[in-house]
Amino acid sequence: MSENPPRSRRPAPRKHSRLRPANGRTTGRTDGAAAAPPPPAAPPADGAGSIVHAAVYRDGRRIATPDSLADTYRRLHEQPDSMAWIGLQRPTEGELLSLAEEFGLHELAVEDALEAHQRPKLERYGDTLFVVLRAARYLDAPEEVDFGELHVFVGPDFVITVRHGAAPDLSAVRRRMEATPELLALGPEAVLYAILDAVVDGYAPVVAGVQNDIDEIETEVFSGDPAVSRRIYELAREMVEFQRATRPLVGMLHGLMAGFAKYGTDDELQRYLRDVADHVTHTSERVDGFRSALTDILQVNATLVTQQQNAEMRALAEAGFEQNEEIKKISSWAAILFAPTLVGTIYGMNFDAMPELHWTFGYPFAILLMAAVCTSLYFVFKRRDWL
Numbered sequence: 001m002s003e004n005p006p007r008s009r010r011p012a013p014r015k016h017s018r019l020r021p022a023n024g025r026t027t028g029r030t031d032g033a034a035a036a037p038p039p040p041a042a043p044p045a046d047g048a049g050s051i052v053h054a055a056v057y058r059d060g061r062r063i064a065t066p067d068s069l070a071d072t073y074r075r076l077h078e079q080p081d082s083m084a085w086i087g088l089q090r091p092t093e094g095e096l097l098s099l100a101e102e103f104g105l106h107e108l109a110v111e112d113a114l115e116a117h118q119r120p121k122l123e124r125y126g127d128t129l130f131v132v133l134r135a136a137r138y139l140d141a142p143e144e145v146d147f148g149e150l151h152v153f154v155g156p157d158f159v160i161t162v163r164h165g166a167a168p169d170l171s172a173v174r175r176r177m178e179a180t181p182e183l184l185a186l187g188p189e190a191v192l193y194a195i196l197d198a199v200v201d202g203y204a205p206v207v208a209g210v211q212n213d214i215d216e217i218e219t220e221v222f223s224g225d226p227a228v229s230r231r232i233y234e235l236a237r238e239m240v241e242f243q244r245a246t247r248p249l250v251g252m253l254h255g256l257m258a259g260f261a262k263y264g265t266d267d268e269l270q271r272y273l274r275d276v277a278d279h280v281t282h283t284s285e286r287v288d289g290f291r292s293a294l295t296d297i298l299q300v301n302a303t304l305v306t307q308q309q310n311a312e313m314r315a316l317a318e319a320g321f322e323q324n325e326e327i328k329k330i331s332s333w334a335a336i337l338f339a340p341t342l343v344g345t346i347y348g349m350n351f352d353a354m355p356e357l358h359w360t361f362g363y364p365f366a367i368l369l370m371a372a373v374c375t376s377l378y379f380v381f382k383r384r385d386w387l
Contacts, residue, residue: 050088050089050090050091050092050095051068051069051086051087051088051091051095052087052088052089052163052170052171053085053086053087053170053171053174054066054067054068054069054071054072054084054085054086054087055084055085055174056072056075056076056079056082056083056084056085057082057083057084057085057184058079058081058082058083059081059181059185060180060181060182060183060184060185060186061178061181061184062178063075063079063082064079069086069095069098069099069102072084072086073102076157076158081157082157083157083158083159083187083188084157084158084159085158085159085161085174085191086099086158086159086160086161087161087163087170087174088160088161088162088163089162089163089164090163090164091113091114091162093114096110096113096114096162097110099153099160103128103153103155103158103160104126104128104155105125105128105130105153105160106125106126106128106130108125109123109125109128109130109151109153112130112132112151113151113153113162116149116151116164117149118132118149118151119132119244119248120132120133120134120244120245120248120249120252121248121252122252122255122256127155127156128153128154128155129152129153129154129155129192130151130152130153130154131151131152131154131192131196131252132149132150132151132152133149133150133151133152133195133196133199133245133249134147134148134149134150134199134241134244134245134249135147135148135149135150135165135168135199135202135245136148136202136203136206136242136245137166137168137202137205137206138205138206138208138209138210140209143209143213144234144238145206145209145210145238145241145242146165146166147165147241147245148163148164148165148166148168149163149164149165150162150163150164150165150168150170150195150199151163151164152192152195154188154189154191154192155188156188157187157188158188159188159191159192161195168195168198168199168202169198170195170198172198173191173194173195173198176194177190177191177194183268186266186268186269189265189266189269190266190269193269193272193273193276196253196273196276197272197275197276199249200249200276200279200280200283201279203246203279203280203283204283206242207283207286207287207290210235210238210239210242210290211290213231213235214235214290214293214294214297217231217232217235217294217297218297221297221300221301221304222304224304224308228301229298229301229305232294232297232298232301233298235294236291236294236295236298239287239290239291239294240291242287242290243284243287243288243291246280246283246284246287247284249280249284250277250280250281250284253273253276253277253280254277256273257270257273257274257277328386329386329387331386332377332378332381332386332387333387335377335381336374336377336378336381337374339370339373339374339377340370340373340374343366343369343370343373344366344370
């Protein structure tokens with residue numbers, strides 16, 4: 001980052017081959033404020049709702065609040081040594097092409113801002129910085145982490161923010177900067193610092209919410225809640241996204257700090273950015289710890305689930321063994337009782353040609369036969385531990 005260069009050092013805007021504005025014109029700036037500027041490219045009417053806020057500042061104080069991109073360009077041309085801060089949310093291609101034509105934004109950066117879903121990064125195109133940030137916020141009701149994406153273009157006299165998602169709340173950043181005009185007077189670099197600080201500060205509630213979720217998960221794991229595995233998995237996936245948001249930011253801030261001397265960054269901004277870098281490093285370490293903790297909790301939960309399943313299988317096996325013992329007893333007594341039933345059934349048949357029908361010892365013989373068979377079966381089953 002560098003201090004705001006004088007307006008005369010600003011390069012002429014580039015013409016883009018792949019993202020050429022529809023009117024095919026390029027707009028340059030001339031030295032001095034009195035010269036009438038050429039007509040700026042107006043954004044399409046259907047994209048007016050994408051402009052969240054636009055303002056022009058000089059010496060840290062707001063001097064204009066344009067209601068369109070065209071009006072912003074005009075006010076910036078009319079006011080020497082001024083700075084434009086334009087906030088957009090999910091802009092149209094026409095709006096970004098208009099900004100690219102006016103401020104000379106690189107076509108690759110414009111494509112990234114259009115497509116979104118970019119990894120956090122910092123790239124320099126001439127005297128313009130292009131920064132991609134992943135903001136996060138914790139949603140209490142569903143106990144989830146919601147991620148947003150923010151693209152920031154920082155030039156000699158402009159800051160353009162392109163937001164994809166609800167986070168972060170840049171209106172709070174703007175109010176904070178306007179409340180400290182001495183900081184805002186440091187130029188676009190100060191605005192970039194404030195945005196970085198807001199994104200990083202937004203990680204603190206997320207860290208606190210995730211820590212609370214992990215504490216609850218640990219309680220649920222040891223209480224045997226069967227739904228805890230799904231919650232662990234979902235939170236682990238959120239921590240992967242959180243890592244993707246915070247890890248690159250550490251390198252980005254160290255890269256900015258490495259260019260302090262080269263680009264003549266203000267000493268006060270250097271201190272602020274070092275503080276932001278410290279917070280990012282701390283947050284990144286906490287997120288790494290969360291992911292490790294969730295991995296350990298998932299392993300402990302898997303072990304507990306396995307132990308519970310083994311206990312249930314053992315209980316089922318014991319129940320099955322006891323059931324088999326009862327079945328053997330019932331089968332043994334059924335066999336014992338079947339023998340006299342068989343003999344009694346034969347002697348209960350009603351016909352004259354029945355053996356030993358008129359035998360004097362027929363009845364005692366039948367009784368003894370039934371007793372002998374039952375006793376024999378009893379001892380056989382008893383020896384085999386069925387009774």
